[in-house]
Amino acid sequence: MSKISFIQGNIACAEGALAAGCRFFGGYPITPSTEIAEHMAMKLPKVKGTFIQMEDEIGSIAAVIGAAWTGVRAMTATSGPGLSLMMENIGYAVMTETPLVIVDIQRGGPSTGQPTMASQGDMFQCRFGSHGDYSIIALSPATVQEMYEMTAEAFNLADRFRVPVFLMADEIIGHMREKMTLPDTVPVMPVRERTERSTLPFKAEKDGVPGFTPFGKGHHVHVTGLTHDERGYPSTTNPDVHERLVTRLVAKVESTRREIASYDVTNPEAETVFVSYGAPTRAVWQALHDLKDDTVGHFRLKMVWPFPDWVEELFPQAQAYIVPEMNLGLISRELERHVTIPVISVPRLGGALHEPEELIRAVEGAK
Amino acid sequence: MKLVIDPRRCKGCNLCVKVCPYRIFRPGRRPNERGVVVPELDRPERCANCRLRRLYGRTICGVCQLTCPDQAIRWEEEEAYEPRKVAVEY
Amino acid sequence: MNFMDWYRADRLPTIFCVGCGNGTVINCALTAVSEVGWKREEVVFVSGIGCSSRAPGYIDADSLHTTHGRALAFATGIKLANPDLQLVVFTGDGDLAAIGGNHFIHACRRNVDMTVICMNNQIYGMTGGQGSPTTPRGALSTTTPYGAEEGTFDLTALSIAAGANFAARWTSYHVKELTNAIRAGLETPGFSFIEAAVQCPTGYGRRNRLREPEDMIEFFRTHSMLRQKYDRLLAEGKLVPPDTIVVGEFVRRDRPVLGGKK
Numbered sequence: 013m014s015k016i017s018f019i020q021g022n023i024a025c026a027e028g029a030l031a032a033g034c035r036f037f038g039g040y041p042i043t044p045s046t047e048i049a050e051h052m053a054m055k056l057p058k059v060k061g062t063f064i065q066m067e068d069e070i071g072s073i074a075a076v077i078g079a080a081w082t083g084v085r086a087m088t089a090t091s092g093p094g095l096s097l098m099m100e101n102i103g104y105a106v107m108t109e110t111p112l113v114i115v116d117i118q119r120g121g122p123s124t125g126q127p128t129m130a131s132q133g134d135m136f137q138c139r140f141g142s143h144g145d146y147s148i149i150a151l152s153p154a155t156v157q158e159m160y161e162m163t164a165e166a167f168n169l170a171d172r173f174r175v176p177v178f179l180m181a182d183e184i185i186g187h188m189r190e191k192m193t194l195p196d197t198v199p200v201m202p203v204r205e206r207t208e209r210s211t212l213p214f215k216a217e218k219d220g221v222p223g224f225t226p227f228g229k230g231h232h233v234h235v236t237g238l239t240h241d242e243r244g245y246p247s248t249t250n251p252d253v254h255e256r257l258v259t260r261l262v263a264k265v266e267s268t269r270r271e272i273a274s275y276d277v278t279n280p281e282a283e284t285v286f287v288s289y290g291a292p293t294r295a296v297w298q299a300l301h302d303l304k305d306d307t308v309g310h311f312r313l314k315m316v317w318p319f320p321d322w323v324e325e326l327f328p329q330a331q332a333y334i335v336p337e338m339n340l341g342l343i344s345r346e347l348e349r350h351v352t353i354p355v356i357s358v359p360r361l362g363g364a365l366h367e368p369e370e371l372i373r374a375v376e377g378a379k
Numbered sequence: 380m381k382l383v384i385d386p387r388r389c390k391g392c393n394l395c396v397k398v399c400p401y402r403i404f405r406p407g408r409r410p411n412e413r414g415v416v417v418p419e420l421d422r423p424e425r426c427a428n429c430r431l432r433r434l435y436g437r438t439i440c441g442v443c444q445l446t447c448p449d450q451a452i453r454w455e456e457e458e459a460y461e462p463r464k465v466a467v468e469y
Numbered sequence: 470m471n472f473m474d475w476y477r478a479d480r481l482p483t484i485f486c487v488g489c490g491n492g493t494v495i496n497c498a499l500t501a502v503s504e505v506g507w508k509r510e511e512v513v514f515v516s517g518i519g520c521s522s523r524a525p526g527y528i529d530a531d532s533l534h535t536t537h538g539r540a541l542a543f544a545t546g547i548k549l550a551n552p553d554l555q556l557v558v559f560t561g562d563g564d565l566a567a568i569g570g571n572h573f574i575h576a577c578r579r580n581v582d583m584t585v586i587c588m589n590n591q592i593y594g595m596t597g598g599q600g601s602p603t604t605p606r607g608a609l610s611t612t613t614p615y616g617a618e619e620g621t622f623d624l625t626a627l628s629i630a631a632g633a634n635f636a637a638r639w640t641s642y643h644v645k646e647l648t649n650a651i652r653a654g655l656e657t658p659g660f661s662f663i664e665a666a667v668q669c670p671t672g673y674g675r676r677n678r679l680r681e682p683e684d685m686i687e688f689f690r691t692h693s694m695l696r697q698k699y700d701r702l703l704a705e706g707k708l709v710p711p712d713t714i715v716v717g718e719f720v721r722r723d724r725p726v727l728g729g730k731k
């Protein structure tokens with residue numbers, strides 16, 4: 013029986029991970045994400061899982077990648093400064109096609125910034141922060157319920173694509189308490205593991221993803237962050253090998269954009285459309301409720317990356333998009349690349365959520 | 380047992396020359412087709428491992444093989460005695 | 470089984486320079502691993518970045534060639550997630566003690582069950598011979614063109630102070646002793662640290678009047694002193710020649726271990 017519960021977003025995140033079978037957590041304390049680590053420290057040993065507090069976030073993500081290669085579901089949770097430290101190894105996870113989940117409870121930056129205040133300032137960092145070309149998946153919850161469900165789903169996506177999956181939450185959702193339904197089980201997709209040793213462990217299947225070859229199963233796989241061929245052997249000066257590999261790493265995610273996309277469309281006939289993700293979604297909901305205007309719609313992203321660049325198909329009559337974000341306008345810029353009508357950014361810094369009135373004024377201004 | 384240097388692996392560092400207590404290796408003289416001057420063997424049948432490995436059932440000495448940074452030294456089983464063709468000149 | 474059977478024959482010869490000591494240390498490590506009888510399925514070789522860290526790529530077993538300095542953190546994750554796996558880490562002096570210094574002391578402190586072999590060539594080999602935390606005072610490198618001025622780390626002493634269960638130091642000249650030390654490290658539960666002084670003719674020797682590989686081997690032969698003798702000389706208040714490399718086993722103890730077999 014599913015049960016109704018009243019918990020904090022960060023705890024819901026940890027519970028979602030546990031429900032999805034996460035059995036390894038490596039982390040380093042940082043506000044406003046620490047409750048996730050603390051909850052995992054308490055719960056993981058009881059389910060024969062491993063919690064370790066590493067010496068820093070570089071070590072945390074490294075340990076998580078190592079653990080993932082033993083075939084367990086592994087995750088870490090952090091905030092901006094920690095995410096910055098993880099960047100090199102996130103690129104490593106991409107290059108080595110390591111499935112793992114990174115939770116970022118965003119706080120105000122740059123630098124140490126506002127440890128206890130919300131922000132969405134890391135939305136580009138999670139997508140582009142490590143060097144080189146690559147692609148990742150990022151989900152953005154707006155409710156405590158979604159903290160639970162999206163964390164669980166993040167593991168399925170990570171396993172399916174063998175790619176780091178980000179849960180881009182923020183201090184508001186992380187620290188908010190609200191009612192949620194704890195389901196009995198969450199959908200857990202089986203991992204596509206190779207059953208036999210192959211001389212080409214990094215040869216992709218039709219969907220661009222190679223079957224997983226965890227350590228300890230006789231695969232004798234060599235895993236390296238250097239450009240490698242299908243054998244997994246370094247091949248660092250052959251332009252074709254590099255191009256083929258990097259193109260595949262990007263394509264395996266980007267080519268499925270439409271299939272895996274996750275968003276809510278409210279009022280597709282709208283002329284003015286709010287585009288939101290994460291906490292500002294809640295302000296939009298309130299504004300829509302207060303406005304009671306059927307020329308206003310809402311495009312709410314649950315998966316921010318890969319970005320659904322076919323927005324215009326969804327709102328054929330739109331005249332303007334309004335994008336409230338808790339940054340100086342990041343995803344609004346991404347949206348601008350893909351649409352022909354004006355994109356109005358409604359930035360918010362400092363940690364407080366947008367006021368619904370502010371959004372209503374923006375609608376009036378757009379008309 | 381017969382001591383051999385794999386000419387495809389040897390890089391000609393001469394560390395084997397340095398470490399063999401019997402001085403079985405000596406610096407080579409001519410570069411091979413890879414441009415590497417592979418050491419020459421001086422009466423390799425004197426090598427302790429060649430003589431004693433079969434008797435003791437394990438590697439004896441083996442310092443050259445362990446030292447060789449390029450995994451170029453090994454021992455091969457010698458073929459059973461085959462009468463060699465002798466070019467007989469009448 | 471001979472250590473040669475552990476190599477990926479299709480990847481040889483290695484990318485190492487002529488006479489580089491790394492190959493020797495890999496030979497010794499693989500000999501030790503085959504002596505303790507570990508099966509390939511149960512060992513994972515891990516490394517960071519550097520010439521020395523290329524080692525796992527030549528070994529026919531599961532292996533993780535990670536990012537610069539982070540090998541021990543990756544290895545910690547593997548070991549804790551699956552304690553049935555045996556962990557052997559190859560690292561260089563720059564990888565371990567400069568960029569990876571923090572992970573090093575913490576892996577020792579946790580006493581994670583793994584064996585770490587540091588090929589200490591006193592230089593950054595892969596990037597062309599820059600100074601490292603073990604470049605001796607006065608030695609020339611591309612970033613210490615007037616001679617290194619900084620003090621050096623004693624890696625073995627550092628591992629002991631930080632809590633490792635086993636620590637030994639040998640050189641690429643002492644192949645038998647090095648093999649035995651690695652074997653003892655593999656057999657000792659907890660964090661085992663083996664420092665192997667190796668020659669880097671290209672990055673170090675060339676600039677420091679040890680041009681030929683055998684020059685450095687000769688240096689190791691003539692400048693190594695057993696730990697027992699060294700201690701005795703010190704106790705007697707006698708002079709120890711400068712440049713002495715103190716070799717031997719330094720510690721073997723049984724502090725509580727993290728990640729031991731369940």
Ligand SMILES: Cc1ncc(C[n+]2csc(CCOP(=O)(O)OP(=O)(O)O)c2C)c(N)n1
Pocket residue numbers: 100518519520521522537560561562563564565588590592593594595596601
């Ligand atoms: C984050 C990062 N910084 C710098 C480098 C460049 N780099 C590659 S290897 C290396 C030094 C390696 O020296 P050491 O660990 O002593 O190994 P060796 O090559 O001497 O065996 C450096 C600085 C890198 N790969 N990654």
Ligand code: SF4
Pocket residue numbers: 384388389390391392393394395396417418446447448449450451452
């Ligand atoms: S030690 Fe090995 S690589 Fe060096 S010269 Fe001898 S056989 Fe060749």
Ligand code: SF4
Pocket residue numbers: 382398399400401402403425426427428429439440441442443444
């Ligand atoms: S095994 Fe020993 S005696 Fe035989 S060639 Fe090698 S170093 Fe010399």
Ligand code: SF4
Pocket residue numbers: 484485486488489490491520521590594595668669670671672673
């Ligand atoms: S640069 Fe030095 S450490 Fe690197 S392969 Fe060459 S000799 Fe070895």
